[in-house]
Amino acid sequence: MAYKAPRGTRDVLPDESWKWQRIERVFRATADRFGYREIRLPVFEETELFARGIGDATDIVRKEMYTFTDRKGRSLTLRPEGTAGTVRSFIEHNMGRGARLTKLYYFCPMFRYERPQAGRYRQFWQWGLEAIGSMNPAVDAEIIHFSVDLFESLGLAGAEARVNSAGCPTCTPAYNELLRERLGGKLDQFCDDCKVRYERNPRRMFDCKNEHCLELLEDAPSILESLCEECAEHFASVRKHLERMSVRFVVDSSMARGLDYYTKTVFEVHHEGLGAQSALCGGGRYDALVEELGGAPTPACGVSSGVERLITALTDTGVMTGTEPGPSVYVASLGSEAALAAAAVIAELRKSISVETDYQSRSLKAQMKEAGKLGAGHVVIIGEDEVARGVAVVKNMTTGEQNEVAADEVVAALLVERLASTQSDK
Ligand code: HAM
Numbered sequence: 001m002a003y004k005a006p007r008g009t010r011d012v013l014p015d016e017s018w019k020w021q022r023i024e025r026v027f028r029a030t031a032d033r034f035g036y037r038e039i040r041l042p043v044f045e046e047t048e049l050f051a052r053g054i055g056d057a058t059d060i061v062r063k064e065m066y067t068f069t070d071r072k073g074r075s076l077t078l079r080p081e082g083t084a085g086t087v088r089s090f091i092e093h094n095m096g097r098g099a100r101l102t103k104l105y106y107f108c109p110m111f112r113y114e115r116p117q118a119g120r121y122r123q124f125w126q127w128g129l130e131a132i133g134s135m136n137p138a139v140d141a142e143i144i145h146f147s148v149d150l151f152e153s154l155g156l157a158g159a160e161a162r163v164n165s166a167g168c169p170t171c172t173p174a175y176n177e178l179l180r181e182r183l184g185g186k187l188d189q190f191c192d193d194c195k196v197r198y199e200r201n202p203r204r205m206f207d208c209k210n211e212h213c214l215e216l217l218e219d220a221p222s223i224l225e226s227l228c229e230e231c232a233e234h235f236a237s238v239r240k241h242l243e244r245m246s247v248r249f250v251v252d253s254s255m256a257r258g259l260d261y262y263t264k265t266v267f268e269v270h271h272e273g274l275g276a277q278s279a280l281c282g283g284g285r286y287d288a289l290v291e292e293l294g295g296a297p298t299p300a301c302g303v304s305s306g307v308e309r310l311i312t313a314l315t316d317t318g319v320m321t322g323t324e325p326g327p328s329v330y331v332a333s334l335g336s337e338a339a340l341a342a343a344a345v346i347a348e349l350r351k352s353i354s355v356e357t358d359y360q361s362r363s364l365k366a367q368m369k370e371a372g373k374l375g376a377g378h379v380v381i382i383g384e385d386e387v388a389r390g391v392a393v394v395k396n397m398t399t400g401e402q403n404e405v406a407a408d409e410v411v412a413a414l415l416v417e418r419l420a421s422t423q424s425d426k
Contacts, residue, residue, distance in 0.1 A: 008114070008122025010308075018324035019311050020125075023154065024107055027127045030150045034142065036105040036129055041085040043109075047075040053084030053293055055260025057200040059193075059207065064112040078111035083261070083286065083302055084293070086130045091295035101133040107307075119277030119309050128304035129283075132290065135299040137234050140265040140285060141241035143303050147269050147281050148247050154310070155319040159280060161269045162252035163242075165235040166203075166262040166284065167227055175226035176202050182221060189216055206256030222253035234264050261286040265301065271313045280313060281305030326375025327356040329414060332367035333382040341407060342382050345392070348411045353418065372397065378417065380410055 005011055012020055031038075047067050054060050066078040079085055086104055089095075095102045107127045114120050129146060131139050144161055151159045167175060179202040183190075187198055190205070194213050197204040206217060227235065242249050249267075257266045266284035274280070283303025290298035314320040329349055333342035342357060349355045356374055358367045364383060371379045381393040392410045395402035396417065405413045 006122070008116035010121065010123075015323060016311070019314065019320050020307065022320070023127075023307060023310060023314075026153050027105075027107060027150060030146065030153055031105045031129070034103075034129075034146050034149075036103045036131075039086060039089060039104040039106055041079065041082065041089060041106060041108070044076045044078050045085050045088065047077040049084050049088055049293065050077050050080060053087065053261060053289060054081065055201075057197060057204055058258060058260055060112060060258065064114055066111045066113060080112045081110055081259070082106050082108070082126060082128045082304055083130060083259075083289070086128075086302075087132070087289050087293050087295070087300070090130075090132050090298075091290065091293060096133060096290075096296065096298055099133075101131055101139070103129070103131045105129050117277070119274055119306070119312065121308060125307035126304040127307060128302060130300060130302035132300040133298055134301075135234075135287070137237035137265070138241050140238045140267075140301050141245060141247070143283060143301055144238075144242060144249065144267050145245055145247050147267075147283075147303055147305065151269065151280065151310075154314060156271070156310075156314055156317060158273070158317070159269050159271050159313075161242075161247065161249040161267060162255055163238065163249050163265065163267040164252055164255040165224060165227055165231055165264055166257065166266045167223055167231050168263045168287070171226055171228035171231055172203070172223075175221075175223050178221050178226060179203065179205070183216075186216060201260070203256060204260075206254065207258045217254075220254075224251075224253045231264055238265050257282060257284060261289040261292070263287045267303075269305075271309075273316050274309055274313055277309065279306075280309055323375070326377070328353040328376070328418060329355045329378045329380060330367070330371035330374060330376035331355060331357045331380045331382070332364055332371065333358075334364050335384045335387070338382040338384060338387045341387055341392075342380070345380060345382070345407075345410050349414065352415070378414060380414070382407075 050065060051061050060080050065080055068076060070076055090102060105128065109123050109125050111123055113122060116122060129143055131143060148161055183198065183202065187195060190213050191208065191210045194205045194208050205213065208214060255266060255268060262284045264285040268279045268282040270278040271280050272278065281303050285301040287299040290300060331342045331346050333339050346355050346357055356376060364381065368379065376397055379395045379397060381395065386392050390407045391404050392407055393402055394405050394410065394413055
């Protein structure tokens with residue numbers, strides 16, 4: 001039997017992994033610029049943490065968790081997202097002591113038993129940020145700014161930030177009642193899931209994936225009209241900050257997030273080209289979660305983003321195409337004496353630059369062809385004749401120019417050439 005990767009998972013092969021590395025590099029550099037520090041969390045947590053943190057009525061908790069019992073009968077779940085685990089760790093390690101805002105980031109895989117389709121996987125990667133310890137609307141704006149800045153730094157154009165407010169426990173009960181009042185008359189037309197949502201938390205109905213339900217919700221009242229004074233002022237301030245920071249956004253009062261912990265600001269950044277699963281990232285404020293999970297009352301705000309979707313958007317828009325940049329140098333040799341001379345040059349060069357070579361005793365012509373295919377910047381050629389005369393040929397693959405160099409000067413000559421070509425690029 002031939003084994004295959006489990007449904008909804010995918011291998012990242014070397015032809016694509018360079019894209020992952022670039023995204024991770026730019027993400028970490030951006031996190032550094034914005035003052036976030038890395039947290040590495042366990043892949044699984046107690047099931048109860050997610051049930052309480054994400055919410056019993058959410059799709060994630062009701063039908064998408066990878067839950068298993070360990071040998072001692074404990075119920076554990078592969079993390080479906082990073083916020084609950086980060087908050088658990090924040091409380092466990094008493095990170096809130098002192099008045100400082102705790103700013104954390106992560107870049108790791110998540111697991112959700114969803115129906116696989118384009119942009120939706122069962123194992124997917126997220127980069128995420130969590131800023132724990134402040135009510136200040138400037139923090140919400142910073143996190144939205146970060147998301148837009150990162151996509152721009154990666155060269156992605158056409159990403160649109162949509163912001164909304166999810167209200168707070170003061171204003172959402174009245175909004176829930178208003179929704180029940182307006183939607184009750186046509187409840188029989190909604191799907192069975194929505195009927196459950198109607199009873200438990202009618203705002204969750206906006207999160208339905210059924211087209212017909214979404215049509216029925218089109219004329220539902222907007223939460224923005226039901227916000228209490230504090231939430232309305234907070235939301236106005238987030239918008240003002242974004243405007244002053246020149247972050248482009250639109251207000252989308254129909255936006256609902258799939259997790260129950262949100263209070264006040266919620267936002268997503270979408271990219272049109274992605275089709276149905278167009279959300280590149282999503283996040284918002286979760287002022288009650290730290291207390292809900294057993295910590296002292298502590299406001300917080302965060303975001304997470306699907307890396308696979310980001311790669312699709314960057315590939316489809318032509319920002320990340322083709323293959324990985326080639327090695328700096330390819331060393332081609334012919335004959336066993338030349339191979340030994342080549343081994344010495346390669347070992348020396350690899351102290352500072354990337355080098356590829358041939359281990360299949362192919363002809364010099366075949367090796368030159370491979371160097372071209374790999375996109376090597378320079379080729380060092382050492383044939384039998386070169387070994388006999390104590391020299392090597394150094395060829396610049398961009399200009400086609402080639403020079404003969406004394407064998408013990410090859411490394412120095414190449415380093416000088418490479419320095420000259422990077423300077424002329426500037
Ligand atoms: P989320 O909206 O569930 O939020 O996920 C965030 C992002 O993860 C989505 O916008 C999408 O890009 C990606 N994503 C989600 N599910 C999948 C999937 N099955 N396959 C591929 N990509 C997916 C959260 O996870 C919250 N923890 C965000 C947050 C952080 N809120 C506050 N702090």
